Amino acid sequence: MTSKLPSFKDLPIDPKYPAKSAWGLWGDDDSLGTMNLLTPERAVEASKLVKSGKLFPMNWTMENKHTLFNRGGFEHVVKELFPNCAFDDVYNNWNTQSSSQWDGLGHVCNRHTPGFFYNNVSAEKIRNGNDQLGIHHLARKGIAGRAVLLDFRRWANKNGIEYDPLTRYEIDIKDLDKCAKDQGVTFKEGDILLVRSGFIEAYDKTSEETKIKLAEDISTCGVKACDESLEYIWNHHFAAVGGDTAAFEAWPPTDNLNTAMHAIFLGGWGMPIGELFNLEQLADEADKTGIYEFFFTSAPLNKKGGIASPPNAICIM
Numbered sequence: 001m002t003s004k005l006p007s008f009k010d011l012p013i014d015p016k017y018p019a020k021s022a023w024g025l026w027g028d029d030d031s032l033g034t035m036n037l038l039t040p041e042r043a044v045e046a047s048k049l050v051k052s053g054k055l056f057p058m059n060w061t062m063e064n065k066h067t068l069f070n071r072g073g074f075e076h077v078v079k080e081l082f083p084n085c086a087f088d089d090v091y092n093n094w095n096t097q098s099s100s101q102w103d104g105l106g107h108v109c110n111r112h113t114p115g116f117f118y119n120n121v122s123a124e125k126i127r128n129g130n131d132q133l134g135i136h137h138l139a140r141k142g143i144a145g146r147a148v149l150l151d152f153r154r155w156a157n158k159n160g161i162e163y164d165p166l167t168r169y170e171i172d173i174k175d176l177d178k179c180a181k182d183q184g185v186t187f188k189e190g191d192i193l194l195v196r197s198g199f200i201e202a203y204d205k206t207s208e209e210t211k212i213k214l215a216e217d218i219s220t221c222g223v224k225a226c227d228e229s230l231e232y233i234w235n236h237h238f239a240a241v242g243g244d245t246a247a248f249e250a251w252p253p254t255d256n257l258n259t260a261m262h263a264i265f266l267g268g269w270g271m272p273i274g275e276l277f278n279l280e281q282l283a284d285e286a287d288k289t290g291i292y293e294f295f296f297t298s299a300p301l302n303k304k305g306g307i308a309s310p311p312n313a314i315c316i317m
Helices: 033-037 040-047 123-127 136-141 151-160 173-183 200-203 207-216 227-235 261-269 280-289
Strands: 054-057 075-082 086-092 101-103 143-151 169-171 192-197 219-222 241-243 272-275 295-297 311-315
Touching: 040 143, 040 295, 054 075, 054 280, 143 151, 143 173, 143 280, 143 311, 151 173, 151 192, 151 280, 169 173, 173 227, 192 280, 227 261
Parallel strands: 143 192, 169 219, 192 241, 241 272
Antiparallel strands: 054 311, 075 086, 101 272, 143 295, 295 311
C-alpha cells in the first residue's frame, strides 16, 4: 500500500516549519508524533503474529552501579506498612533513564530550533509542566503494534565485520539494510524498529573498571548519524526506533548534541527512541526460529509531564 505520508525529501510540509521536520503533519497541537501511526487496525494485524505465546520482556536490570551518562543510582527502601503484615517500597532519586527507557518528546530539542522541541514547544514549557509533550500521552494512548528485529551483531559476526560495541562504531545504514534482507525482513508502515548491536551483551561481560569509564565518558556503537540514515528511517515510516545501546545512534555525536539524530527523531519528527532494551533472549530465539517480527506492547509510566519512562515492553511470538 502506498503511504500517504510525505517522503524525506518533501519535509517539511510547509516552509514555515524547520528543515527536515514533520512539524504540523498531525496538527500543530499534536503530542504523539510518529506514534500516531500505531492505529487500532495495525494493532489487530500485529496480534496475528502471536503463534507460540512465548514472551520476551525487554526491561534491562536496574541494579547497575555505574549508570551511563553518570545519571546516578537510586535508593530502594522497603517500608513496613503494617508490622509483619504488609510492605511498600519507595525509590529515592530515581532517574527514569538509568536503565531501559523510552526517550520522550521533551528530552531533546529540534536541531534547527535550539530551545524549541517538537511542534515548537519551548524549553520553558518543558521545564514548567510539559503538558503537550509529556510521556503521559504515550501512556494514555498505549503502545501496541508490529516490531521487527535487526540482529546486526550476529549479521556482522557472520560477515567478518569486527567492532567493539563498547566503543564508538557507526553502523552504516547500507549494512543495516543488508542485514534486513539476509533475515528476510520486510517493513510495514507503523513498525517499531529494534536494532541489536551487542552493547548489552558486551557490557554485562566487561570489567567494573570499564563500566566506571563508560559512566564518566560514554562511547558506544550505534547507527550512523547522517542524512542517508534519516532518509532510510523516515521513508520506512516507523512509529518508533529502539535498540540495546545507550543512544540508538553512535555516541557521542561528531560535533554536539544538535548534530545528533536525537534532535531530528525527537525534536523534528516526534519519534520516541528506545534505549538499552535488553534484546538478548529475543535475538537468540529469532536466530533459532528465523522469525524476526513480533507483536510488541509497551506501557510507559503515566506521569503527566514526564520526560522519559521505562518501556515495560514485551515482544510476543
